[in-house]
Amino acid sequence: MMAVRFANFSAPRPASVTRRVGRQPPTKSYPRVAKGRRSQASNLPTMLAFTFPGQGSQRPGMGRPWVGHDSWELVEEASEVVGRDLGRLLVDADADELRDTRNAQLATFVVSLMVLDAIQRLGVDASMCAGHSLGEYTALTATGALGYADGVSLVTERAAAMHDAGSANPGTMAAVLGLDDDQVGVACNLADAEVWVANYNAPGQVVIAGSVDGVASAGQHAKELGARRIMSLxxxxxxxxxxxxSARQRLRDAIENADLRDIDVPVISNVDALPHTQASDWNALLSAQLSSPVRWKHSLHTMTELGATRFAELGPGGVLSGMTKRTIEGARTISVASPDDLDPFLEWVSGTISLDTHPVEGEHLFAIERLVVSPAAGIFTPIDLAPGTPIEVGAVIGHVGDHEVRSAFAGVIEGFIAIDTERVKPRQPIAWLRTH
Structure with a gap:
């Protein structure tokens, strides 16, 4: 891999995510620790990165565990900014209501920052941050580049602009599984239509987007080039x-009205996969992000080259943790989404436990799509399960050598991605589920 090129960023040094969400950190970087608690991260021999999920990670009731927690105050503050009851959205909204871009983005943003706020109250620091698409705004708010109110306002405007652009120029997206990046690009070119790569998520997982006909055509070409599965999102x-x-100018105006600030903790940009700390960089980067592919796989490699070996995903879904494991060999990951996850997180940070070897693993692909992944390397033998078969958490769907392949999710089998007698790698997608 080529060495990381730094964009307005010198050699990494220990730094901390700002103590309270959206507060501007002081010029001098120093560990910020909650009163009465010693920072659990300060003694780590390796760097910790915080990652923040994007749209598609939301789920009904994701705010319910936080009701009554001190960090719930962020929901109340955001509700005042946007003039609507976000508490109801986070507690009572169903999957269809949350799927609306204008609801999904704001809900995911607020929940992710509630998680961050709770972690900061425990005195845990990170050395760098990144977020997938919407999550980039969460990362900027987490590091103090954006104040919390500005972050809420920008996310609200971004979601509305994207919704309106989608209504005026309808399109769709699909995940291409089992094909390398270059070949997916070839498939888009062969389609000879309005379709492009939208997300470089992880090895063997690329998202394409464009017109309905263009995505369908590119998907067919991708299959001919060897893709295992094309999954409509x-x-x-x-x-x-x-x-x-059409959304870029509208968002650009909103960004110019926001108070962006220089920061100590670098945020890795989706557009160029480089670390940035200067406020002046983000006007162009956030605007370009709307119509540029998310280089998430490349961002993970950048964080690794900067020293990160532990990746904590803060917010709903667990999507990014799966991508990280598939992209970075030996990466240690954890997903924190509710107050019940805080104690295991502290133990994971301090090194007293490892959550990386759970016997039943899977990956979230989007809001209702789930992937069952291989627990080991070996020859895969499926159990005869027809598409449409409902399964429960822990259900065995096949074997890899002597290892059982169990589903980490309840849902309905949509199909197998790996074929009978195929030699698979650890964490290779085996089957595809829908949860609703």
Missing amino acids: PVAGAFHTGFMT
Whole structure:
């Protein structure tokens, strides 16, 4: 891999995510520790990165465990900024209501920052941050580049602009599994239509977006080039493509009115996969992000080259943790989404436990799509399960050598990605489920 190129960023040094969400950190970087608690991260021999999920990670009731927690105050503050009851959205909204871009983005943003706030109250620091698509705004708010109110306002405007752009210029998205990045690009070119790569998520997982016909054509070409599965995503827009161009000026105006600030803790940009600390960088980067592919796989490699070996995903879903494990060999990951996850997180940070070897693993692909992944390397033998078969958490769907392949999710089998007698690698996707 080529050495990381730094964008307005010198050699990494220990730094801390700002103590309270959206507060501007002082010029001098020093560990910020909650009163009465010693920082659990300060003694780590390796660097910790915080990652923040994007749209598609939301789920009904994701705010319910936080009701009554001190960090719930962020929901009340955000509700005042936008003039609506976000508590109801986080507690009572169903999957269809949350799927609306205008609800999904704001809900995911607020929940992720509630998680961050709770972790900061425990005195845990990170050395760098990154977020997937929407999550980039969460990362900027987490590090103090954006104040909390500005972050809420920008996310609200971004979601509305993307929704309106999608309505004016309808499109769709699909995940291409089992094909390398270059070949997915070839498939888009062969389609000879309005379709492009939108997300470089992880090895063997690339998202394409564009017109309905263009995505269908590129998907067919991808299959001919060897893709294992093309999975349509339930979205009403071709995000991170030229279909979002009409939203860029609207968002650019909102960004110019926000108070962006220089920071100590670098945020890795989706657009160039480079670390940035200067406020002046983000006007162009956030605007470009709407119609540029998310280089998430490349961002993970950048964080690794900067020294990160532990990756904590803060917010709903667990999508990014799965991508990290598939992209970075030996990466230690954890997903924190509720107050019940805080004690295991502290133990994981201090090194007293490892959560990386859970016997039943899987990956979230989007809001209702789930992947069952291989627990080991070996020859895969499936159990005869027809598409449409409902399964429960822990159900055995096949074997890899002597290892049982169990589902980490309840849902309905949509199909197998690996074929009978195929030699698979650890964490290779085996089957595809829908949860609703």
